[in-house]
Amino acid sequence: MFYKLPSFEYFKARSVGEALELAGKIGDYRFLAGGTDLLVDLKIGRYKPRAILDIGGLRELSYIINDGSRVRIGALTRLEDILRSSVVRERLPLLHEAVYHMASWQIRSVATIGGNIGNASPAADTAPPLLVHDAIVKTRSVRGERAVRLEEFIQGPRRTLLEPGEMIVEFEVPASPGLEEYWAYRKFGRRSAFTLSVVGLAVGAEFLEGSPVFKVSLNSVAPKPVRARSVEEYLKGKTLTDSVIETASKIVQQDISPITDVRATAEYRRHLATVLLKDALKEIAGRLRR
């Protein structure tokens, strides 16, 4: 009950190559990035790996590159670096906003984006913006590289498509002029700061032949962060009138399956999903009118 760290072998990788080699060899290991999720999980006995592979110091995977139609973010980029990046603020404002509301300066200064996604928590706050952007997760192992859509990559609570020996190396985040301008983010927690999402929501609009295509994603309302496909389907080709917004925010119920926990009841989460979506869509409608 009174948590203690179990014993394990500790390896500190000096390069990505070395990390992957070690991972391939050891088998029963966990990567340690910032450790802000992993240490807690080790203490409560969620994982009991034989070895810990410390990749936290690998600066080669800490970068934010503005690459034309996309932004590439290294898996070991710290949340605080993301928050301070002008590239992220201008091209991925949803991600900037989500990270702004995450944890505290102390935690953000060690926590990484790869850890947030690698941890695959239903409450991961970088997930909704990344899902709206249709981010691609790049992984690497001694066998080579893979690229998987984030939406498929996270499978359920703490489950991903990551294979033994594989490491997340990069997020490739498609950017678009639409999402730079037409977006809204909501995070509802148990208090105003330093809190996990009771419901988190990212909404954005892209343009296809001049008309908007809406993308909606939520966390903490299902076993994993989700895209609200029914809502998106419904909004196809529609103008955001009050009644359309009203209907869309009800349809979101089909996309979610929340549970009750110490942070909120399932019923209340359902209610919040609708309220937050309505609010966010109104904000975007306002911007679209201008």
Add this chain to the structure above:
Amino acid sequence: MSKPDYVEIVEEIFYKTKEKKTEEFKYVGKDVVRWDAISKISGQPVYTADLLRFIKNPVFVYSVRAKYAHARIKGLDVSDALKYPGVLAVLTARDIPGINDVGYVIPDQPLIADRKVRFIGDTVALVVAESLENAREAGELVSVDYEPLKVYLDPLEIIDPETLQEKPHELIHDERGSDILTRYKIRVGDVEKAFKEAAVVVENKYETPFQEHAYIEPEAAIAIPEADGGVTIYAKTQCPFDTRKAVANVLGLPFNMVRVIAPALGGGFGGAEDVGNEIAAKAALAAIRFKRPAVLLHTREESIIGHTKRHRTISWYRHAASRDGTLLGVEAKIILDKGAYASLGPFVAWRAVVHSTGPYKVRNAKVDVVAVYTNKIPGGAFRGFGNPQVTFPVERQMDILAEELGMDPVEFRLKNILRNGDRTVHGQLLDHGVGLEEAIKKAVELSGWYEKRRLYASLKGPVRRGIGIAIFYHGNSIGAEGADYSSVSVIIQRDGSIVFRTGLTDMGQGAIQGLINILAEVLGVPPHYIKVELADTSATPDAGPTVASRSTAMGGNATLVAAYKLRKRLDQLAASLLGCKSPDDVVIEAPKVYCRDDPSHTITWRELVEQAFWKGVPLQEFGYYRAPPAEWDEETGTGAPYFTYTYGAIVSDVEVDLETGLVRVKEATTVYDIGRVVNRTGAELHAIGGYIQGMGYALMEDLYYDSEGRLLNTNLSTYHIPTALDTPEKFNVYFVEAGYYHAPFGAKGLGEPSIVAIAPSIANAVANALRSREANKLVSKHPLTPDYVYSIIKKAGVKP
């Protein structure tokens, strides 16, 4: 009978300075930098666990806790744990040389459970090992053969709320023969008649939650064996003298062989009372046994499970009023969810009954308070101590009554509050300093009450605003709980520096600064001349417990007495050295000392002290003060329970989102009558800190148990307290100074009062924002989480 000299001294100074404005004092009421601020903010080793770095060759003590919330212990096997590397011993109840009990008020709580466990925090064995890690690991290997018993989490399974009789059930405290810990009552006037004659009656059920102290420093204790068979213990404890008694009992030693020192505490709020005794006793057991320093450190989870909480309550209130808004009678039943052990529950229940009708003129009252054991973490002392739990329902009732009567909540209160010359519900004559009316009026003015009431009623849209008031009174010190005395010693050193000693502790509340200001004011020396020694049972005089908002009034009186006596002697000496007309003409403005009519002719403070040394004028003084005994009639609930009361009025201005139920406090106004402000910075920060802690209690804090009695939120990631971003954007803080003649310059306590009426002021503001008669009644419990507020909005059909 003539008055004791200490009473005469306190009165003399009070009346001499009664008309003097606080601004005119030199140190009293000024913003003085706290004596310990620099060492704390610069990270000096001031807390118990910091001292570990000075300790050599320690053993570590770890508490193995219960696996069930209610079970009989049939057997205990420690053999595997004993074999674990580094383990020196596994201590069980049988290894206790003295009495196996650390109950605070009554002996109902074993230090180490022997026959049965009553909540998940009960200790079943202590592992002593060479490292904390080994002790913890070995703890997993202690195997206990339990016979699980039915777990009681709801006091209403044990007591019938109608009759207040105990229901047949499997007893938690079978050795007592009953799970009703204690009952208190008030029976005054003719309640039946009052209700019959009433034009308006309102009644409702209320609930208040448990609250965790969430202090920054988890508990720690270091025990060092002494050569003479005694033990010295550094421990996080609010009340070292109580801790000494508990440890001496457990060890079977006389008091003088147990020395307890309380280093700076990283927060207490009442939580560091019983648990301090427990951790000190555990560490001391190991230290004595192994003749090595013994260290006990709690993790946050152990802290949350292992120390008491604010009692949860369920209450039913009925109020009767006449058409013109005069309160006619009160009827109330209040059940305290006690948790597994009495702790300070009997006193909490008593304070609850005393304050159960609020600061109003009430002639007819029938109140019952019952404390009922359950299998949860024990309720104990927490800032406010039973008063917040009754102020919430009373102040909600007042607002509902006002609405029923069509009166403004302020007008309704002004019609019924206690003023100078009134008698409390207990029949106590209030013959001094009732600053309540002034406090209410000031709070109304500072908050812009009337304008906002009007403006907010007309706002449209999904985001509403509301403004609410709550008032209260709070008895200072311990009242009828026990003998109420305080003492300090002041020793002027030969270089003029001063050592100040008192058994009162600093738990971050900073009350000692008030004493320093008083001492500095009377002696005429700057506060930085004074060094405060740690509370130490072998070196500082017993000043009673550091609880109940008593440090400033009680400790302040003892300080005043010591300072006065020293000053008299020094004035005499200075007058003869300087040739002043009379000792009263001596001015001490250290380092300068001179006669009032000749400021150019001076000697130094240091010279004066040196002369005192040679001339045989004693430079040390002991200050003692004893409060008049409180009176309390158990049958009727009448008498004079406390010698004085702090009064206050709180106005909260909130925003309520009708779509999510989210409540945010935008502005807070707190006005307290504390008799006299002796420590301005401390008082202002208390007003704000108390508000924030009260806001957490009102909006987000609660404990969640599963059906087996296991706590689900055992750390600060799931037990939510407010962050800086949750605090109101604006605070208006003001103090009324309606002095008390038996207090230092008239000063009364503020530590506990600053939380008492926060939750009801916020709840009243929320109810105001909802603008619905039905919703007004539904705002009947807290925390007012978004879920809960939204459920009220839905049920009452409140529409944007």
